[in-house]
Amino acid sequence: MSTVSASEVTIRQNKKEDITFLLQFVEEEGWDWSMYDHLSHTRLDPNYLLVAEDKSGEPVGFCAVTKSAPDTVYVSSFIVRKDLRRSGIGRALWKAMVQRAGNQNIALDAVKGMVDWYKKNGLQFQTFRTFYHIFTITDDMKKSYASNYETIALSEEMWPALLAYDQYVYPNFDRTAILRAWFSGEDVHVAVAMDAGKIVGYGSIHKKPNNEYGLRNVFGDNEDVIQALLHDMVSGLQKGAVVHFFLLDEKRLPTYIKHSVKYEEAPVRMYSKVRIETNTARMWIATAHLI
Template identity: 35%
Template sequence: MYRIFSHFSRSFPFHLKPKLLNQEGNHGHLRKVYKKISVFQSGLSKLHPKRDTRIHQTAKSFHIIPDAINIRHCREADIKTFLQLTRKEGWDNTEFDCRAVLKLDSSSFIVAADDADTPLGFIVVFDMFSDTCYSGQLIVKDAFRGRGVGRKLLTALWERIGEKNLCIYSTENLIESYRKQGILLESIRSIAYRGIITSGCKELKTNENECDIVPLTDHIWHDLLAYDSIVYKGKSREKILRLWFVGEYVYTVVAFSKGKVSGYGSFIKADDNQYIIRTVFGDNSKVVDEILDNMLARIPLGAMLTFVLLADKEVPSRFSGFEPTIVTQTMSTKFKIETESDKMFYICYHFV
């Protein structure tokens, strides 16, 4: 979701790390052997019963898939499996995110399943704008990596995209790999951080407030969306923001300066003691500090906090004890997403 940004060699898209299986050879070799056994099994059994049994058992022991990988849409029962896989990778996916994607478009959450309909892997891809698709997490179960599941999911991805622009987040070490896949254009760099909320994080960084910070309500949605459209140079993210910025565990605020919107911010409570800043945009760093003051007042001491900060923005002193976890690059296939990046501070990996 990569988080499609990702740990490319471990899970994320457009490539799955090849693995040597054992001394019998690599996966490709065993697949060929397996197919030959399937076609000529009775004849081989008569000529070389021991060899046939040995190779057949070897194939089974490595869970080789004889092309029986089915692509379908995600169902309610699949969410638990998806979250188990992503949490193992250390990603910040929540059940809330999964349900937001399903509400957006059930066909956007794609599953690769075996003949018993057991999920083997997942990929997320949806229309971000009328001309652009965003692809997030691609992940495959450990036991099935390097065995064709990822390729099936990627085929489904490219079919879903068609002629549209594709936008992803990539880790720095995977940029060259994505370029080979035709994802050539680079724009915003960002860094994810994680740390524990201390009293120092909550110290007010602004003595004289220049903003009125107001919780998001129905009657100011228009103001937030108008500001967001300025940041994205006329493009509308309304359908995305309305799904991710409202919910039982979501807190979203809008900053007003002299009666006009000067920024907004949002975070989600992901677990009992884990919180994620999803977005903070503002006219300047002072506005952003006031938004953070307001949001952090609602996060308890000792809680784990995760956020993604644009690489060209300075880490605030309140977060000086936080550790960087990953550096990412926004990449796309046909054109860059144009933004007023000077107003962008904290972003979300679940959409562009």
């Protein structure tokens, strides 16, 4: 691969074919990000992805800037091709992102090595931290599970109650558009936990390539609810399937998935202007892809 400097790149809006390069870049990093996330971001904000291209028009870096609310953008998939890092391309993408964000609040999830850099570049506020984990489906996880809670698939008529429950976690932030974007498509399953007809938790899982899956936002009243939701979402998966998720740092690993977990980095949620407050009492498995 040839050397490319920041002065030789152009920042532009993404094209359909660019996603192939982004998927390649994130796969090399081992990130829990797939076509599902791209399509979800696109449903929420069709113009979310900025691309740094070289003189030949080939993408060499990306920065996702998703408009999540009237006054907030969420930054993700901030990445430069491995052999071109520390060449100024990332800074050029950051500058373009800041220009697009304007006066809006900027939110992102920062890995440990980038926290100080983000602070120096205007993200002064922090909330929760999550740890990235993976586990593998075993025969024991596929057995029946006795629970006090009923778990069912999310239906259209359940949306008002689900959104009301979500406001316990995000009391000052309406996530209707965000959840609608992520809970759509053929490759996602949303499970809702019920107790006497009342929602007490929810979570989603989506299919990725190569017999892998990703959990997104698993919230519940207590650990027993989380156990029931996890059993609903993963017990039907093939033995050997790999599941990715981000566990809130103050929560212990649910017993149901504790046997085969490996964990890595701990992203920190950061903001530029104001924290979006979260009630972490019901938050267990969060995500580094959506507010």
